[in-house]
Amino acid sequence: MQEDIFIVGTGQTPFGEHWDKSLKDLMEEAVTSAILNSDLTALDIDFIVVSNMLGERTNDQAHLGAMASALLPHRPPALRTEAACASGSVAVHTAISLLESGRAENILVIGVEKMTDVSSEEISLSLMGAADAEKDIPTGLTFPGIFGLIANRYMHEYGLTREKLNKVSAKHHENAAKNPNAQFRNAIPEEKISQSPSIADPLCLLDCSPISDGASAIILSSTNESQIRIKASQVSTDTLSIAERPSITSFPATRDAMDRALDEAEITRDDIAHLETHDCFSIAAVINLEDLGFAAPGRGIRLYESDSKLTVNASGGLKACGHPVGATGIKQIVDLIKQLKSSNEKYALAHNFGGAGATCCIHILERAS
Amino acid sequence: MQEDIFIVGTGQTPFGEHWDKSLKDLMEEAVTSAILNSDLTALDIDFIVVSNMLGERTNDQAHLGAMASALLPHRPPALRTEAACASGSVAVHTAISLLESGRAENILVIGVEKMTDVSSEEISLSLMGAADAEKDIPTGLTFPGIFGLIANRYMHEYGLTREKLNKVSAKHHENAAKNPNAQFRNAIPEEKISQSPSIADPLCLLDCSPISDGASAIILSSTNESQIRIKASQVSTDTLSIAERPSITSFPATRDAMDRALDEAEITRDDIAHLETHDCFSIAAVINLEDLGFAAPGRGIRLYESDSKLTVNASGGLKACGHPVGATGIKQIVDLIKQLKSSNEKYALAHNFGGAGATCCIHILERAS
Numbered sequence: 001m002q003e004d005i006f007i008v009g010t011g012q013t014p015f016g017e018h019w020d021k022s023l024k025d026l027m028e029e030a031v032t033s034a035i036l037n038s039d040l041t042a043l044d045i046d047f048i049v050v051s052n053m054l055g056e057r058t059n060d061q062a063h064l065g066a067m068a069s070a071l072l073p074h075r076p077p078a079l080r081t082e083a084a085c086a087s088g089s090v091a092v093h094t095a096i097s098l099l100e101s102g103r104a105e106n107i108l109v110i111g112v113e114k115m116t117d118v119s120s121e122e123i124s125l126s127l128m129g130a131a132d133a134e135k136d137i138p139t140g141l142t143f144p145g146i147f148g149l150i151a152n153r154y155m156h157e158y159g160l161t162r163e164k165l166n167k168v169s170a171k172h173h174e175n176a177a178k179n180p181n182a183q184f185r186n187a188i189p190e191e192k193i194s195q196s197p198s199i200a201d202p203l204c205l206l207d208c209s210p211i212s213d214g215a216s217a218i219i220l221s222s223t224n225e226s227q228i229r230i231k232a233s234q235v236s237t238d239t240l241s242i243a244e245r246p247s248i249t250s251f252p253a254t255r256d257a258m259d260r261a262l263d264e265a266e267i268t269r270d271d272i273a274h275l276e277t278h279d280c281f282s283i284a285a286v287i288n289l290e291d292l293g294f295a296a297p298g299r300g301i302r303l304y305e306s307d308s309k310l311t312v313n314a315s316g317g318l319k320a321c322g323h324p325v326g327a328t329g330i331k332q333i334v335d336l337i338k339q340l341k342s343s344n345e346k347y348a349l350a351h352n353f354g355g356a357g358a359t360c361c362i363h364i365l366e367r368a369s
Numbered sequence: 370m371q372e373d374i375f376i377v378g379t380g381q382t383p384f385g386e387h388w389d390k391s392l393k394d395l396m397e398e399a400v401t402s403a404i405l406n407s408d409l410t411a412l413d414i415d416f417i418v419v420s421n422m423l424g425e426r427t428n429d430q431a432h433l434g435a436m437a438s439a440l441l442p443h444r445p446p447a448l449r450t451e452a453a454c455a456s457g458s459v460a461v462h463t464a465i466s467l468l469e470s471g472r473a474e475n476i477l478v479i480g481v482e483k484m485t486d487v488s489s490e491e492i493s494l495s496l497m498g499a500a501d502a503e504k505d506i507p508t509g510l511t512f513p514g515i516f517g518l519i520a521n522r523y524m525h526e527y528g529l530t531r532e533k534l535n536k537v538s539a540k541h542h543e544n545a546a547k548n549p550n551a552q553f554r555n556a557i558p559e560e561k562i563s564q565s566p567s568i569a570d571p572l573c574l575l576d577c578s579p580i581s582d583g584a585s586a587i588i589l590s591s592t593n594e595s596q597i598r599i600k601a602s603q604v605s606t607d608t609l610s611i612a613e614r615p616s617i618t619s620f621p622a623t624r625d626a627m628d629r630a631l632d633e634a635e636i637t638r639d640d641i642a643h644l645e646t647h648d649c650f651s652i653a654a655v656i657n658l659e660d661l662g663f664a665a666p667g668r669g670i671r672l673y674e675s676d677s678k679l680t681v682n683a684s685g686g687l688k689a690c691g692h693p694v695g696a697t698g699i700k701q702i703v704d705l706i707k708q709l710k711s712s713n714e715k716y717a718l719a720h721n722f723g724g725a726g727a728t729c730c731i732h733i734l735e736r737a738s
Contacts, residue, residue: 022503055498056425060506062498063453066727069606070613077604078728079459082449084432090448094463100470129424129431134391137429235446237438244439358435359447 005099006226007365008106009038009219010334015322016183018213023052023059023114028071030215030327031110038219040106045219047104048078051091051111052326057126058118068110076108083235084130084354085280087111088216088329089361093233099222106224111331112215113324123211127325130355132241144208146242146356147281148200154249154283155202158298162202166193167304168282169206169319176316179335183212183322193282207282212322216331228337231347232264232364240358251357254291261349261362269293272364273345275310276332278353279317288351314339328352333363340367374468374599376734377475378407378588379703384691385552387582392421392428392483397440399584399696400479407588409475414588416473417447420460420480421695426495427487437479445477452604453499453723454649456480457698458730461587462602468591475593480696481584492580496694499724501610513577515611515725516650517569523618523652524571527667531571535562536673537651538575538688545685548704552581552691562651576651581691585700597706600716601633601733609727620726623660630718630731638662641733642714644679645701647722648686657720683708697721702732709736 011033013026021029027050035042050064061067065078083090088111095107115123124142131137131146154160170190176182188206196205220230236257242248262269269292277292279285286300294310295302303312315321315335318328329352336348346367353360380402382395390398396419404411419433430436434447452459457480464476484492493511500506500515523529539559545551557575565574589599605626611617631638638661646661648654655669663679664671672681684690684704687697698721705717715736722729 024503053431054425056423056495059502060494060498061502062422062451063500063609063724063727065452065459066606066609066724067501070608075606075608078452078606079463079604080451081463082431082451083434083447090434094448094450094466097463097467097470097472100472101466102469103466125429126425129429131432132436133428133430134393235448237435237444237447239439239444240432240435355432355435358432 005096005230006221006224007218007228007337008040008221008224008226009034010337011037012181012216012331012334013214014181015212015214015324017116023055023061023112024067026114026213026215027068027110027112030217031071031108034217034219040219040224042072043074044106045072045076045108047076047098047107049091049095049107049109050078050080051087051330052080052113053082053084053087054113054115054126054325059114083359085325086329086352086354086359086361087326089350089352089363090235092330092333092363093235093361095220096230096233099220106219106221108217108219109330110215110217111327111329113326114213115211115324116213135241135243144200144203147283148203150248151202151283157249160301162194164301165282166190167301168285169193171304172279172313172317172319175314176320179316179321182316182320183210184320203281209280209318209323212324214322214324214327216327216334218330218333227368229366229368230363231366232261234260234264235359235361238358240355242356250287251291251360253357253360254288254351254353257360257362258292261364265364267347271347272310272349273343274314274336274339274348275312275351276315276336277313277351279313279319280323292351311339329361336365340365374465375590375593375595376587376597376706377409377590377593377595378403379706380406381550381585381700381703382583383550384581384583384693386485392424392430392481393436395483395582395584396437396479396481399586400440400477403586403588409588409593411441412443413475414441414445414477416445416467416476418460418464418476418478419447419449420456420699421449421482422451422453422456423482423484423495423694428483452728454694455698455721455723455728455730456695458719458721458732459604461699461702461732462604462730464589465599465602468589475588475590477586477588478699479584479586480699482693482695483582484580484693485582504610504612513569513572516652517572519617520571520652526618529670531563533670534651535559536670537654538562540673541648541682541686541688544683545689548685548690551685551689552579553689572650578649578687578692581693583691583693583696585696585703587699587702596737598735599732600735601630603629603633604728604730607727609724611725619656620660620722620729622726622729623657623720623722626729626731627661630733634733636716640716641679641718642712643683643705643708643717644681644720645684645705646682646720648682648688649692661720680708698730705734709734
């Protein structure tokens, strides 16, 4: 806001099932790759922000700021941020504020999650911490259940068919096949999506992002320049429980964050060439495209029906690249930078949300031409 | 750092066992009291930072930023920070950066913890998330165990006696008797401290801060002035495990944060009239006074042996006021403001740490004369 913030290094682990690696191992791998990708040394880092949602439950480990700090020889100051599945992007938002405040010059932002060490029942309940524990858990809802309700309602309101919805995950899998860090690098024919086991009708297994381990890292700087600059960083919130919303087929936090991000960047949405959006479930991608203003209400699926100037989840998205919760918002930025550098386009947008759109955080990146 | 930050409102719940209140109830009570204590309305708040360590485990609830945001009619942007028992002070540090960045003008910082809903075994393991889960948990260590080792070593190095150590908790209980929000408002004779049940030799029950429920809140502003200004905010880190430290009778993160805080405030430690320090265990208070430079190594107990110009934990500290983890760092600031206004002194210092001094965050407050 007050000065230019550049992204001077990026790194990540492959996303997947890392039985042989600890939370710390994953962080270290992402951190090392981000530092090597930059022109800085570890000693240039003067603050660390860690994003993680579930470590206390899945790994008996809180206090990940201090753990990350000890990975560097000089142990810079550190803290952790959390906003459920939006933890990664709010960590970036926090780091940007710290840089803009002048309290730091080179901040390492690390996202990490290790989800495969516990049972799927425990992961399912842990993830419900992103919703309202008092209102939603007693009803028996899980996140697939919440998005199943949303998909049902969306189909009722707009006439989206199950067959058309298949296009979302099929496209994300096709994209992930080209991403060496993706958890699932296999193309899947459209019809196989709805033939996969039913999880929360109408959603099937292949509509759902997976349980993943992984870490991602970026280095932000106010003093070292690079080709990639942060043009906007905006957070918006909504109620935790969908039971308190007037509609469940649109997420107002996305709309609000998008309006403010475009204002901050002083561009229009037509300027955006690459989008990574939060497809925790296939139906979410459709709704997000509408809330972000890339499609009219009920028309989000059209961006999956024909080629568009805008690329959507070229990384494979959460569905096929994987969704280690705390790492996702940062990995979106890592991938968008690759896309901007490869296409020579100017603007990219990362859209990350937590819960059923209860926290939404958007970043707009600009490539210097 | 770049502009003046004022504390324009403070509030808290009493600390204690709140069987009849939820995490949200506690937040709401602290938020309401902070807003009523200020000249602002809820609608003036343009960002919220929530501090909480254990909600995912003890209350099945993550994503507390969005939950707090929904307490206000306009749902401002929000996020949560965590650094174990230093979560509260790093939330304040984060809020200060957001204000200094110009991204917000009036930030509500809320600390909350509800620890009494689960068994003491579960709380004990949850709190070990503040240490190194890989190195410390397998050894069977708990936090009383860690500080028992520290107390033993300190007694060996400096000859502190068990009887002298009794003075710490006795003084904190005496102070808490005057604090209407304290969990334990009873004075306890010195000799009763070491007669209480042994927890981790040489530490007894009355050397340990309790399991507490509670919430605290402050409103920070860059645009609304008040009598109380933030003069310094500094974070420092160390290894999570004490097994990796050259000494366990001093916490270097406190020394580093203190040096930087005094530099930022441009004052000396002799200017400080009131101190709230992190006495999670009695021995910690003794060591903290040395690390903060108010006593030479081995002499920290002297501040409990005679009256001193500096007041130490006049609130009752963690021991007697209570220690709802995420609320503590913010409550220290709430109490220091009361102390400054009552004494007409100029400077006060809040010293909050996480784990065994793995994250230390210090704030210096200035009262306008």
